Amino acid sequence: MMVHYVFCSIFRSQAEQDSAPAASEKAQPNIEHEPSDTLEFSTSTTSLSRSQTPDDDQVKNDQEFEHIINQFDDQAHDNTEHAQSDSQQLPSRRRSSTEASNRNRRPSNRSEEIAEIPFDFNKFLEQMKRRGSIPITKYFKSFLQAFDRRPWTVNEQIKIIQDFLDFIYGKMRECDVWRDASEQEFENAKEGMEKLVMNRLFHYTFSSNTTDDKERDEILNHKIRIFSWITEEHLDIPVTQHNESFLTFAESGRLNSFLTIEVFILYSSASESSELLKINNYKAPRDKLICILNCCKVIFGLIRHVEGDAGADKFLPILIYVVLKSNPPKLVSNVQYINRFRNPDHLQSEGGYYLTNLMGAIAFIESLEAKSLSVTQEEFDNNIEKTLKEIEKERPVETVREKVNYDNAIHPSQSPRPGSSQSPPPLIDPVKASAFIEKGSNFAQKTMQKPLNFMGKILQNLNDSSRPSTPDSDEEYQDYQRNTGSTEYPGRQTFSPPSQSNAGGWAQIPANWDPTAQSTQHIQDYGQYRDHVYQQRQQQQPQTYADERQWQQRQYQQHPQYDHQVYQGNATQPPMGNQWVSSPDAHIPPRRQPPPQHVQQQHVAQQQHIAQQQQYQSNLNTLLPMFSNMDRDVIEMILQANQGDLPSTIDVLLDMSEPSNLAQEETTEVQQTELPHREGPVAEDNHEQQDVPAKSEENDEHVGSTSPSNIPNKDQTEEENLIQF
Amino acid sequence: MAARQQQQQGTPAQGKTYQFKLVLLGESAVGKSSLVMRFVKDHFDEYRESTIGAAFLAQTISLDDNTTVKFEIWDTAGQERYKSLAPMYYRNANCAVVVYDITQAASLEKAKAWVNELQRQADPNIVIALAGNKCDLDSRRAVETETAQEYADEAGLLFFETSAKSAHNVTQLFTSIAKKMPLDQLADQSRNKTKGLNPRGVDLSRPANPNNCACKKSLIVL
Numbered sequence: 001m002m003v004h005y006v007f008c009s010i011f012r013s014q015a016e017q018d019s020a021p022a023a024s025e026k027a028q029p030n031i032e033h034e035p036s037d038t039l040e041f042s043t044s045t046t047s048l049s050r051s052q053t054p055d056d057d058q059v060k061n062d063q064e065f066e067h068i069i070n071q072f073d074d075q076a077h078d079n080t081e082h083a084q085s086d087s088q089q090l091p092s093r094r095r096s097s098t099e100a101s102n103r104n105r106r107p108s109n110r111s112e113e114i115a116e117i118p119f120d121f122n123k124f125l126e127q128m129k130r131r132g133s134i135p136i137t138k139y140f141k142s143f144l145q146a147f148d149r150r151p152w153t154v155n156e157q158i159k160i161i162q163d164f165l166d167f168i169y170g171k172m173r174e175c176d177v178w179r180d181a182s183e184q185e186f187e188n189a190k191e192g193m194e195k196l197v198m199n200r201l202f203h204y205t206f207s208s209n210t211t212d213d214k215e216r217d218e219i220l221n222h223k224i225r226i227f228s229w230i231t232e233e234h235l236d237i238p239v240t241q242h243n244e245s246f247l248t249f250a251e252s253g254r255l256n257s258f259l260t261i262e263v264f265i266l267y268s269s270a271s272e273s274s275e276l277l278k279i280n281n282y283k284a285p286r287d288k289l290i291c292i293l294n295c296c297k298v299i300f301g302l303i304r305h306v307e308g309d310a311g312a313d314k315f316l317p318i319l320i321y322v323v324l325k326s327n328p329p330k331l332v333s334n335v336q337y338i339n340r341f342r343n344p345d346h347l348q349s350e351g352g353y354y355l356t357n358l359m360g361a362i363a364f365i366e367s368l369e370a371k372s373l374s375v376t377q378e379e380f381d382n383n384i385e386k387t388l389k390e391i392e393k394e395r396p397v398e399t400v401r402e403k404v405n406y407d408n409a410i411h412p413s414q415s416p417r418p419g420s421s422q423s424p425p426p427l428i429d430p431v432k433a434s435a436f437i438e439k440g441s442n443f444a445q446k447t448m449q450k451p452l453n454f455m456g457k458i459l460q461n462l463n464d465s466s467r468p469s470t471p472d473s474d475e476e477y478q479d480y481q482r483n484t485g486s487t488e489y490p491g492r493q494t495f496s497p498p499s500q501s502n503a504g505g506w507a508q509i510p511a512n513w514d515p516t517a518q519s520t521q522h523i524q525d526y527g528q529y530r531d532h533v534y535q536q537r538q539q540q541q542p543q544t545y546a547d548e549r550q551w552q553q554r555q556y557q558q559h560p561q562y563d564h565q566v567y568q569g570n571a572t573q574p575p576m577g578n579q580w581v582s583s584p585d586a587h588i589p590p591r592r593q594p595p596p597q598h599v600q601q602q603h604v605a606q607q608q609h610i611a612q613q614q615q616y617q618s619n620l621n622t623l624l625p626m627f628s629n630m631d632r633d634v635i636e637m638i639l640q641a642n643q644g645d646l647p648s649t650i651d652v653l654l655d656m657s658e659p660s661n662l663a664q665e666e667t668t669e670v671q672q673t674e675l676p677h678r679e680g681p682v683a684e685d686n687h688e689q690q691d692v693p694a695k696s697e698e699n700d701e702h703v704g705s706t707s708p709s710n711i712p713n714k715d716q717t718e719e720e721n722l723i724q725f
Numbered sequence: 726m727a728a729r730q731q732q733q734q735g736t737p738a739q740g741k742t743y744q745f746k747l748v749l750l751g752e753s754a755v756g757k758s759s760l761v762m763r764f765v766k767d768h769f770d771e772y773r774e775s776t777i778g779a780a781f782l783a784q785t786i787s788l789d790d791n792t793t794v795k796f797e798i799w800d801t802a803g804q805e806r807y808k809s810l811a812p813m814y815y816r817n818a819n820c821a822v823v824v825y826d827i828t829q830a831a832s833l834e835k836a837k838a839w840v841n842e843l844q845r846q847a848d849p850n851i852v853i854a855l856a857g858n859k860c861d862l863d864s865r866r867a868v869e870t871e872t873a874q875e876y877a878d879e880a881g882l883l884f885f886e887t888s889a890k891s892a893h894n895v896t897q898l899f900t901s902i903a904k905k906m907p908l909d910q911l912a913d914q915s916r917n918k919t920k921g922l923n924p925r926g927v928d929l930s931r932p933a934n935p936n937n938c939a940c941k942k943s944l945i946v947l
Contacts, residue, residue, distance in 0.1 A: 293777055300779070303778070311779055313800075316810075348797075363810060364807065
């Protein structure tokens, strides 16, 4: 009770503070830098909007407002208060406002409807800055602060936000700015408020930790990659006989009057997907929904062009195909976010229908099996196996490409590397190469005795960005080890222990792991698991460790056999998992001696050793053509130094070929004395790690800044064009 | 029922508009979309709402001077492979039109399956109409009118043989549905309903998905 009281009084005093005249200036900067990326889309359904609420009693208002945030606090003590406010306060407001709106609604005529006022977010922000809307700004700020107080479950978020919006709409109707606004204008103001609130609360509400959205995103993403072989025929989307020539047309962008559905599909995989992909450029549910509607609109435009009007029979397969071909990131999160936080009135008719279609497309892909497609079971299985192999093969290559992109992004001054289509440029300057080989010969010796400085620096750089920055937890881990004498740490099961080699880690595919030997389901699960772990590790919050553990347990219960594989590199069994350490060929002694092995484990380890050697050779074969200008010995040395791990070797080799790194290395070498003990994650992660934040920052800028950035403006004009499609 | 009552817009102020969600089911190529297009296009003078495409259409019809019914028509993909998605579409639907093709006997069997499913899983108050489409192709008829009529009576459905091509019975079909909707009851319901307590949005429980272990948590409904 005490806590509740304090909370309320803080809340109120904050509100009072804000109402002081000076506060209006304070409040303004908050809304000033809201995005100017207003999307426009006209939905002609105007919902029942609330008119003035009759009660102007300030105390009652405050109580009501507090109730919104406090409704989930300390259920026990709140019960009486709750009952009171629930039965009297809110319903009375609702009822009265509904009645009022029925009573007060002006008889509008059709001409008014046609002259629809477009939604203009900047206008709304301007209105919010007026003196008349100070009380609104005050409530808004208090709400944001109150929302920040503690984490809410997603259900609580929905309820709180919806209640706040209902509340603030009532207040807005009463305040000077909107008192005389037309229904349409006020509808726009409500839209503006929803957008403002959701822009601010985006990071709390999008893909929140109390949902499984992130897991579903990863699973969907992985499934779509596995189903990359699906063509129009598999979904019975009509295809013409002249695919080849049309394909050329589409590729060259010369769309002409021979257009067929095939070309449209090809064309649309570029254009609609970009409609769908834009979804992540926006924060407000309204804007995200518009992205979906625009995507659907383009699809219909294309269908109409070919065969006149068409219904869902033709639309849904194309939508599914577009999702499959574009694989929009975070699609589940986006759809769920819209479903939860978009004004329900606008999820009723057309918006609701097309959102349902997209959800249907997701559900279809999530449960896709052979009989969902025009394909035999055998063909289905073969295609999946083939695709999985390709995905595995592509991984390192992708790594290189991403790495280059990332570097280019952060060092725009560096000359861009030519595309892969051209002959590979010399990756390393011959002079530097010779200097490097010299260094390299010291390399092996040093690695025998102590961690190499240069490597250490690179690895640390890589790992610092790839691992959740939890220095505390490393110490914690060591403390834990000291105290228990165990290498197992409950909070960090999935992280390779610091001194373990990454090569045998679970996050990497075991060297002897043969995808073809596994059942399809198994492979998928493995991939899902791995993707899941990648993604989990990108989380900064420690509590995800716990989630992860639960997830593992669940996985373990379902697939004990693969769990064994996955965990063979885990802390509990270092000899088995630490492939390169246990290999006689590896020149790097482990920093800590593994505990004595069981005889059985030795046998397994021997078998593994053979596989490891093969893996090593194949890795080497992969690397040699990639770095054709580098000396074979250097590559081998670095591969060994990386304990056979291909992606990290590629990274190091790439880093070596960077002139700037060579220079830096000289200066930093002295400072680095120890190989960082965190080697756990494979390098592949690093890129995902580095890439993701970079992208999201970009997105934030698109949406969050007033400075005219190209992309939103472009989007906007495109969006406007599409509306007139 | 999720019907919404609205003040009439554009006609005398005392009129009332009831808004219903109508879901369209039936095998692909039986002419579901054409049927609706005919219905919507024949009333082009009325208020029409379609900004995206023909899979979602809205059409308003007047029952009498005071009563207007607005249908929001949700088309569904009829192919067998999308069958499991249907619950997402017919959820909260107030009425359904199940279409078959009188020249394809199998399409009536499919229609019966849809009717069964709707009666089992959809809103218990849902009004269902059976439409035997393509009745302009009488020479190729494979389903006798009496057979279908008998079934419809048995299952408690509205029944019409329609032709999207000739517009035969199309308006009658939708008007009968509108008349069969329990308007008075709905009016009371919607008046008493407080908006904020309604289920949020198009709550879409995804169909059962045995392959997917990570989606056990149900969707969010307040």
